[in-house]
Amino acid sequence: MQLTGAEIIIECLLEQSVDTVFGYPGGAILNVYDALYRYSDKIKHVLTSHEQGASHAADGYARATGKVGVCLATSGPGATNLVTGIATACMDSVPVVAITCNVGTALLGKDSFQEVDIAGIVMPVTKHSYIVKDVTQLADTIRKAFTIAKSGRPGPVLVDVPKDVTAAKCEYIRHTITAVEPKVDTIRPEDVETAAQMIARAQKPFIFVGGGAVIADASKEVRALAHKIQAPVCDSLMGKGAFSGEDEFYTGPVGMHGTKTSNYAMCECDLLITLGARFSDRVTGDTKTFAPKAKILQIDVDAAEINKNIVVDASVIGDLREVLKLLLEKIPEKKHEEWAAHIQDMKEKYPLNYDHSQLTGPYVIQKLYELTGGDAIISTDVGQHQMWAAQYFKFKEPRTFLTSGGLGTMGYGLGAAIGAKMGCPDKTVVNIAGDGCFRMNMNEIATAVRCGRPLVQIILNNHVLGMVRQWQTLFYDHRYSQTILNDGVDFVKVSEAMGAKAIRVTKMEEVEPALKVALSSEGPVVLDCWIDQDLSVYPMVPAGASLDEVFDEEDVKK
Known part of the structure; x- marks a missing residue:
């Protein structure tokens, strides 16, 4: 049957059993979104607040489900806003297919409005990148992209499609996709x-x-x-x-x-x-x-x-x-x-230990573990809270800890949590962030509200960039250069303004009731937990030191 390039893209997604995509429309990709409108009963589109949120959501969906995550963006800044999420997926071997649309083929290479060589830009942070200038090559290219993304060591693939190719028509024949087999030919x-x-x-x-x-x-x-x-x-x-x-x-x-x-x-x-x-x-x-x-x-x-x-x-x-x-x-x-x-x-x-006399990150995470019985998908951003989550939440199953390990992407967790919740709607999903990380992509709270599904956002708010401050304390003689966040941002008011329920927690006895409310809510809930700015993550090995040089808080005091 004769289909437009835009319709072929959607049909190829259906071939791959894609049920959810994350993205943000724009001029160059309008034909694809027009086709998506007509396929809305088959593929759910999650409109994120920023393209980076879409790439992180596709990543979180992939990590939580084991399927390939898909994100869409328009040309120019829409496409470049995906790059951090693509690099995050690359470093952690996450199968993601990013589909971008570019200016028309006649405008390529002429510094046209919102033109950028996105296939070239992402080459170092993808398994492969394509630009498809012939509609007859489009279906096979998308099929290759999915195969590459999920085979061997998984990773992201980008397919860029000029706008005129999405409008052009050609014959489309639906293929039955065979499963990618485990790599065994190298096992000697x-x-x-x-x-x-x-x-x-x-x-x-x-x-x-x-x-x-x-x-x-x-x-x-x-x-x-x-x-x-x-x-x-x-x-x-x-x-x-x-x-x-x-x-x-x-x-x-x-x-x-x-x-x-x-x-x-x-x-x-x-x-x-x-x-x-x-x-x-x-x-x-x-x-x-x-x-x-x-x-x-x-x-x-x-x-x-x-x-x-x-x-x-x-x-x-x-x-x-x-x-x-x-x-x-x-x-x-x-x-x-x-x-x-x-x-x-x-x-x-040598058990893990923390200060039990005040509200701390480990205390919040241990309470979360107790109340969920460990049966939750936990995403994190990057910093002290990430390390506390890894130390104090006992992960029992794979695909339940979503974090940016290789790239260390602040702002990753909330988008990833949204993706995980869309892929695993019956699972409890919690994102744990520091206040520095939450600021980076907190606009995705609006996306979580728009999705209308339960999701818990915990902010371990110490009003500083905690991990950087810890290094400044230990290795930079307490010179706190640009790590104190002493402004008037109120995360409770910001979250409520975006439509979420929000609770501020400042005492240990407030943690459990607040978590119970959040975990039983039918929509997104933000917990703004205030902790001391000088709490540190221990144990610790200084960068480049031997592992047997590990020290904890008691060692520091001595």
């Missing part, structure tokens, strides 16, 4: 055998779980491995939920704000089994002293990650779940009772 039996032998010989095995375990849906296999060889387990921000935070073998996060137990175990283990993690600098600290006593086994779908940041002793390249299935068949059940007892002793000796 000899590599699996080597890995099994290393695990069998280890006396102090330690498992490090990264975001690849979430992406591969390998949580069942990760748990089976840990229990079969009695190995403690730590995780990165991206890996949270792939191994339950309530499990007896869990030692907490590792790295700059990891637990003392995880950091010390990393320094003492004789085998580090790394599952879908890329050895970020925030995890490793000083790479020269990282896991100094251990043989390192890395399992990852992306061959480029092997020996990139840390030189390993052995590796298996391929889909993590499929590799673990093969390993579990080969390795014998092992008990490491002395090692397990030592880990348990450290967990008892």
